[in-house]
Amino acid sequence: MVRGARKPRLADVAARAGVSRTTASYILNGRSDEMRISAEAVARVRAAVVDLGYRPNRTARSLRTAQTRTVGLISDNVASGHFASRMLTGASAAAREADHFLLIGETDGDPLVERLLAEQMLDQGVDGIVYATLRHREVVVPPSLLQARVVLLNCVDPASGLPAVVPDEHGGGRAAADLAARAAGPVVVVGDEREQGTHAGTMRLAGLEERLDELGRAVDDVVRCDWTVPAARSALACWWSGGGPAGSLVCMNDRVAMGAYQALDGLDASIPADVAVVSFDGSELASWLTPTLTTVGLPFADLGEAAVRTLLDPDARGSGTQRLAMPVVHGGSVPTVARVTP
């Protein structure tokens, strides 16, 4: 590129190659065969592009084609969520793969901000919008969104029938059952399955019960508490005040499991010999505990990726709800081999 000169335009390329703008445009858009451009012209244009360091102006192209090659992601709190922010990683990677960029905006749950953000993204001309939530739950998307293509991420909107990508909580519950069943003794769920702000709990519990039943086992008790460290700690401490802990604990998330570890700490019971612990999330926290926690992971990066893929896939219009498998992250909190069940 010539020093000091302004950025070259398509017209400059065309002039240098001795062809019209039209011809140059066809060549750069891969339509040279269709338009029967001679090989010589193609070569001259390509050379000119290199010589001038030409890069097409995306804005001008967008004006003409009404496509901006950007996708928006509107969320309540995803970037703030410690672990859920990987949805952004996945989404942005998938966008880049499709030569798009990801535009992000957070609403903090404020419906007004949500509406504003949606409108501004539409003004900006995004090619589609991913509507994401920190917790897996049901939502009602703002009507203004519906002018664009929308894919839901980590949430569903039953009324709208919009395509959605969510973790397979039910399958995750089944996986947890298999892990919990490795230990003998009662299976105890820790954490209120109706935790507000999500319905992951009910689905996990349903899967857990289904699979335990198949194994000839059952959920023997549920210790209801918020999904936080201190709530789980005190709930369990209180619950065990009767007899000593035994069997296996299925914790609704890794923080609850951490609370369980703390509650076990004072007692004379070791993990996993006396008590097995399984949980959900697959966050880094699981690897910080001793012994490391066996946890059924939320595939956040994959969720983000799948959502953007679905959004940009022209064939995926009414593709319903995709449930992505929750992979087990193996730790040391369950016995490595299943005990033989009587």
Add this chain to the structure above:
Amino acid sequence: MVRGARKPRLADVAARAGVSRTTASYILNGRSDEMRISAEAVARVRAAVVDLGYRPNRTARSLRTAQTRTVGLISDNVASGHFASRMLTGASAAAREADHFLLIGETDGDPLVERLLAEQMLDQGVDGIVYATLRHREVVVPPSLLQARVVLLNCVDPASGLPAVVPDEHGGGRAAADLAARAAGPVVVVGDEREQGTHAGTMRLAGLEERLDELGRAVDDVVRCDWTVPAARSALACWWSGGGPAGSLVCMNDRVAMGAYQALDGLDASIPADVAVVSFDGSELASWLTPTLTTVGLPFADLGEAAVRTLLDPDARGSGTQRLAMPVVHGGSVPTVARVTP
């Protein structure tokens, strides 16, 4: 807006108001006084905008003005970092405040991807680029970036002299000193201050030593280990095998502190009565420990906000490096009142 009609353009507004496109444009851009447009014309145009539901086409405007009202954020791993992802929250909030959108891209540290991403963002016509890193460290920004306005976030590039926004690690170290000095006995630093991938450690240590010196105290020992839970746990367990723990621990981050808690667990020493623990990060983890951890926080959201503000502030060209204060997050791991120093 009329049903089924295509989106109204400025020309439609002008026609309905009985003025020229030029006049309508001046009015909508707040230049009606300067251009001496009559109050009646202004009113008619505003009414037409409402009637038609007119929203300006940002792409067309961008083409003309060469401003896209978007800013890019290129990072190595910020969205994946559990806690650092709040930089995105702050950055996106600041962008929105200035009527801009945030475009994100992650490189995973790959210089090739970095270059590509930078070029694509420039093609996209971003009004500026924030270059961010997960860890606070020195970087060399890719030369292709320098075509745009750039602000560094959580890193510095001494050679380029680019404006940067970073946490005030030195000041944070001083704050930690005040907290550690509340307990009598030796002050022990936990975590290698030369942790690879960041130079936060050396700055924290320098601030710590400076302030301790002012208080007539000193760093009595440094237990060098990686900034991870298991490394800190085993390093401390080993270190204490001589005598019992006492004094105060200054942990290089919250995970190290968690390791310290675990190491203390078997021993007969309580926090903060026997050992005070201070750390750096201010992550949620601090609130999950028992007792809750007193930690000098990284103001990630503020950092992100300040970076975008600086980027968009026309007066802030060579504004040097902004060091944002690290706020103390008070927990229960240090004595509440300072002991009288002899």
Add this chain to the structure above:
DNA sequence: TTGGCCTGCTGACTCGATTCAGCAACGCAC
């Protein structure tokens, strides 16, 4: 009457691409 100034507006060009419709030049069949 003429010239100059103010008020209130507009015509036409511009940003940088995409794309439809059409046009010369040539060969070939009749």
Add this chain to the structure above:
DNA sequence: GTGCGTTGCTGAATCGAGTCAGCAGGCCAA
């Protein structure tokens, strides 16, 4: 030599705004 088809290209319109230069028309002073 006329008509037709193919090859290889191009002119000009278009997307939807922003903006410079200028133009009527009225008023006032000389």
